[in-house]
Amino acid sequence: MSTAAPHATGQDHLWSVDEHLEDILATVRPLEPIELNLLDAQGCVLVDDITVPVSLPPFDNSSMDGYAVRVADVAGASEEFPAVLDVIGDVAAGQAGLLQVGPGQAARIMTGAPLPPGAEAVVPVEWTDGGLGEGPVAGMRARSLAPEAADGQVRVYRPCAARAHVRAKGSDVQAGDRALDAGTILGPPQIALLAAIGRGTVRVRPRPRVVVMSTGSELVQPDEELAGGQIYDSNSFALTAAARDAGAIAYRVGAVADDAETLRTAIEDQLVRADLMVTTGGVSVGAYDVVKEALAHVADEDEPGSGVEFRKLAMQPGKPQGFGSIGPDHTPLLALPGNPVSSYVSFELFVRPAIRTLMGLTDVHRPTTRATLTADKPLTSPKGRRQFLRGRYADGTVTPVGGAGSHLVAALARADALIVVPEDAESVAPGTDVEVVLLG
Template identity: 35%
Template sequence: MTATADAEAAANELTPLADYLGSVLRRLRALPPLDLDLTQAYGNVLAEDVVAPHSYPAFDQAAVDGYAARWEDIGSGTGRGVGYAPGRAGSPSGRTVRLNVVGDLGAASWRPVRLTPGSCFSVAAGAPLPSGADVVVPVEWTDQGMAAVEIFRVPKRGYGVRRAGEELPAGTLLARAGTYVSPALVAVFAATGLGHVVVRPSPRVVIVATGDELVDVGRGSQPGQVVDANSHALTAAAAEVGALAYRVGICDDDPEALRGLLEDQTLRADLIITTGGTGTGPGDMVRRILTRREGGRAGPVTFTEVALYPGTALGFGTVGAEEVPVVCLPGEPGAAMIGFEVLARPAINLLAGAEPVFRPSVRAHLLETITSPGGLREFRPAHVAERRGGGYTVQPLPGGPFTLSGLAEANGLMVLGERVTTAAAGSTVDVLLLDRRR
C-alpha cells in the first residue's frame, strides 16, 4: 500500500467534522432565562419577544428649538392678529410674519396649553406641543423675539413636530427572542417604558491549561518549558463571544490535582474548556483521566478523532454532579485556536441562546494555488477583501494554520473540504469572517 493510500485509509477512519459538531451541539441547551434590570441586560440575548408597553414619543412634542405655531397663521396669513411687514424672502410675498409669543415651554413643562390665532409659544426640543400647534419654526428662521417674533422663513406644515407614537406605537414588536441587546436597543426599551427584560445569561466559561511543561507568561521558553499561550488566548476568545471568561491558570499532569480542579470549577462554570492532553501519548493526562471507566460505566468525556486540520483529537462530555459541559482542545496553540472556532465558540453561542451559532461566511475567489491534506477539513488563516465590482477575494497567509502570526493577522479562515487536495488560483472557496474589533 502506498503512502498516499495509507493516508487516505487513515482519513476514512476519522469522524466528519459536520457529523461531530451535530452530535455535540444536540447535547447542549440554552441556559435558563433571567429577568434582568435594563442596565444589566446589555450584551445578553433576549429569551423572549419584547413588545412596547407604551408609545414613543409618549406625547406630541417639539423636535427642534423654536416657536410652536399654527401653520395657517404663518403659511397663509389669514389668521387673526397676524402682522406682515417687508422682510426677507421665504414668507408669502417676500414679507415676514409676526406672531405674539404668549409663553415658554420646556421639556419639563406639564400643564396643557392651547394656541389662539395669531399666537405662538417659544419651545425647547422635547417640550410638549400646545394644543392646536402643527408646526415648529426653528429659532434660526426668526428674529428670536420674546414678546413677539418675526418669522423670516416659513417651514412646511408638520415641520419640527413629533407626534405621539409616530416612531413606535404601543404594542410594536421591538425585538425578537435571540436578539443581542445592543446599546441602541437598551435606549429603545427604556424610551417605551421598559425597566427590565428576560434574557439568557452570559455563559460562565472556565479555561484550564494542562501540562508539566507549561510555565506562565512573562518569560521566554526554555528546553523542557513552554510558555502557556493557550489559556490566555482562549480566555480572550471566550470573552470576544460574550462569555464571562475565567482563566484558572496551569494544572500539572497530576491526576488527583486535575480531578479536584475540574470538580471545583463546576461550581462556577456553565462550560469548561481544557487545552492540552487530548492525544494518546503517555503524558496526555486529560484524556486518560476523563475517559477512565468507573463502576463499569464509560468516562464522562468522549475523545474523537475528527477530520479536522489542524488538530484532529477533540473531547466533549460533562463533569461533576451538575454535569457541566467540558470541551477538550489540543495543546498546540494553532490547533487550540482552530478547535475553539469550530467547537467551543458554537457551544458558547448555543448556551447563550444566540443565533446563528456559527460565524458568517462568504464565497471568495482564491488569489493563489494551494494544497491541502486529503480527507481533512482544513481551516487556514487568510485575508479576505471586497472587490470593487462586488464579491470577495481571499489571500491565504504564509505558514498555514499552525502559525500564530498568521492567526493574529487574519480576518478570515479559509475552509477547504475533505475532498480538496489542490485549490487553484481563481477558484471559489468558503471563508469564515472573523470579528476583528478595532
C-alpha cells in the same frame, strides 16, 4: 444534557468534523434567561417579544425651537407684513399644562416640549424676530441671560400649516405595537428603543461563563524563567481571548500539571463559575494525557447522561478531541488538543459555535467564502482528513501562511482565515477555488 452519540462510537470510530460538531450542537442548549439591566444585556438575545406600553412620543411636541401659534394668526404673514403676537411665556422640554394659547397669542417653545393647548403649529424661531423687533434672528437668547424674552411681542414673518413642526403623539410607535421580536440581538439602536419605551431591564439569555484551563507540566507562565524542556503557556491566553471574542465572559486558569487527581480537583473547583469548560492538552494517546485519564470515566460516578467521550477526528490539526458534560449541572466540557494551532482551530470550529448556542444565537458559525488559492506550489493534505491551513484572505484570493505544523504560532498570528482542504483531496493546485473560513 446527553452525550449519547448519534453515530457509531468507541475508540475506533473516526469521527468527521461535521459529526463531532453536530453532536456538540445537539447537546448544548441555550442558557436559561435572566432579567438584566439594559446595558448589561448589550449583545445578548432577547427572550420575549416586547410590546410598546406607551406611545412615542407620549404627547404632541415641537420638533423645533420656536413659537407655538394658532394657524389663523400667522396666515399671510411676511417680512413686510409680519404677524405680531403676544408672547405668553415659555414651554420648555419637560414642562406641561402651564400655558394655553389663545387668539393673537404665542408661546415660546423648545424642541421636544409639549404643544400647549390652543396652539396648532410651531413657527421656527428663524422665521421670527425672536421678540427683539430687529428682523429675523438665528436663534433664541439663553433664558438665563434674557428672561424678558419669554414675554412681550414676537413678529412672525412666515405663515405655517396646521401641525407644522409638530411631532404627533404615537408617530414613532403606538402603545400595543411590537417594539422588538424575541430573538433580537440587543445592539445600541435596540437598547435605545427599549430605554425610550421605559424598559430599564430586559429578559435575555446571559453571556455564558467559560472557564479556559490549559494543562501540561511543561507549561510556564509568561514573564517567568524557562527551565529545560519547558515552554510558555499560550493556549489559556489565546482561548480566553477567543471566548470573549465569541461573546462569553471568560475565566483563565493557566497550566494545571499533568496529574489526573490534581486536574480533576481543579476542574471541579471551577465548575461553580462555568457554563462551559474548555481544557487544552492531555487528550491524545500518550501515557501522560491526564485530561483523558481524569475525565474518560467520570460518567461512572456522576448522574446518568454525564460523561466525557474522547474521540479521533478526521481532521488536521485537531485529531484528538474530547466532548461531554461534567458535574452535578452537567456542565458541557470540550477537551481540546494541546498544540497551540490545534487548540485554536478546534476552538474556532467547535467551541465558538457552542458559546454562541449557549447565548441563544442562531448564527453560530464563522462566515465562510470561496477564494482562489494563491501559492508557489500545491498544498498537500492527508487523505481522509479535513485539513485547516492558516491563510490570509484578500479580494477573493487566499494565500497560505506558514506550514501545516500545529506548533506554528507565529504564522497563526499573521493569518486571518482558515483554508479548508476537503477529506478527499490530497493535493490542491494553485489557482483552485477553495473554501475559506474568515476569522474576522
